[in-house]
Amino acid sequence: MTGAALERLRKSYLETHDRSEPYAPEVPMPQTWPEDLQDRSRRNSIRLFENVGIAREDQEARAANWRNNFQFFNAPALAILCQDRTLTEWSIMDLGTFGGYLMLSAEQHGIQSVPAFSSVAYPKLLRAELDIPEHLLIRTGILLGYAEEDHPYNRHVSEREPLEHLVHFKQ
Numbered sequence: 001m002t003g004a005a006l007e008r009l010r011k012s013y014l015e016t017h018d019r020s021e022p023y024a025p026e027v028p029m030p031q032t033w034p035e036d037l038q039d040r041s042r043r044n045s046i047r048l049f050e051n052v053g054i055a056r057e058d059q060e061a062r063a064a065n066w067r068n069n070f071q072f073f074n075a076p077a078l079a080i081l082c083q084d085r086t087l088t089e090w091s092i093m094d095l096g097t098f099g100g101y102l103m104l105s106a107e108q109h110g111i112q113s114v115p116a117f118s119s120v121a122y123p124k125l126l127r128a129e130l131d132i133p134e135h136l137l138i139r140t141g142i143l144l145g146y147a148e149e150d151h152p153y154n155r156h157v158s159e160r161e162p163l164e165h166l167v168h169f170k171q
C-alpha cells in the first residue's frame with residue numbers, strides 16, 4: 001500500500017500507539033526468547049542506541065525512537081504479507097522465502113526494505129483499510145523506501161553470529 005491509503009494508516013497507527021493500545025498481532029509473539037538470542041538482541045539494542053546517540057536512561061528519546069516504528073519510519077510503501085489461515089506452520093517457509101525474495105528484488109530496483117513487526121501490531125486497522133478477507137492471516141509487513149545512508153540508524157551494523165555456530169559441517 002502507498003499514497004493516501006498509507007497516510008491514513010500511518011495516522012491511525014500513530015494515534016492508536018499514542019493511546020497505548022496493546023499490540024494484537026495475529027501471529028503471537030514468543031513469550032520468552034532463547035537466552036542466546038535474547039542476549040544478542042540486547043547487545044544489538046545497546047549498540048544501536050549508542051550509535052543513534054540515545055542514552056540508556058533517556059526514556060523520552062527511547063519512546064520517540066519506538067514511536068517512529070508506528071509512523072513506519074516515514075517509508076513511502078508497505079507490503080502486508082498474508083497466508084490462508086488453514087495452512088498452519090507448514091507453510092511459514094513459503095512466505096518467508098517470498099518475503100526474502102521481495103526484499104532482494106526491491107534492492108535490485110534501488111529500493112530498500114525493513115521487515116517490521118510493528119506494521120502488523122494493529123491488524124484491525126489493516127483489515128479496515130485494506131479489506132483483507134477473514135480467511136487470510138496477517139503474518140508480517142515489509143516497509144519499502146529509500147534508505148538515508150547517512151542516518152545514524154544506518155551506520156549501525158548488527159552483530160552477526162559466526163558461521164560455525166550456525167552451520168555444522170560433517171564429512
Ligand SMILES: Cc1cc2nc3c(=O)[nH]c(=O)nc-3n(C[C@H](O)[C@H](O)[C@H](O)COP(=O)(O)O)c2cc1C
Pocket residue numbers: 069113114115116117118119140157158
Ligand atoms: C520479521 C522481522 C520483524 C522485524 N520487526 C521490526 C520492527 O518492528 N521494528 C524494527 O525497528 N525492526 C524490526 N526488525 C529488524 C529490522 O528489520 C532489521 O534490524 C533491519 O532490517 C536491519 O537488519 P539487520 O539488523 O539484520 O542488519 C524486524 C526484523 C524481522 C526479520
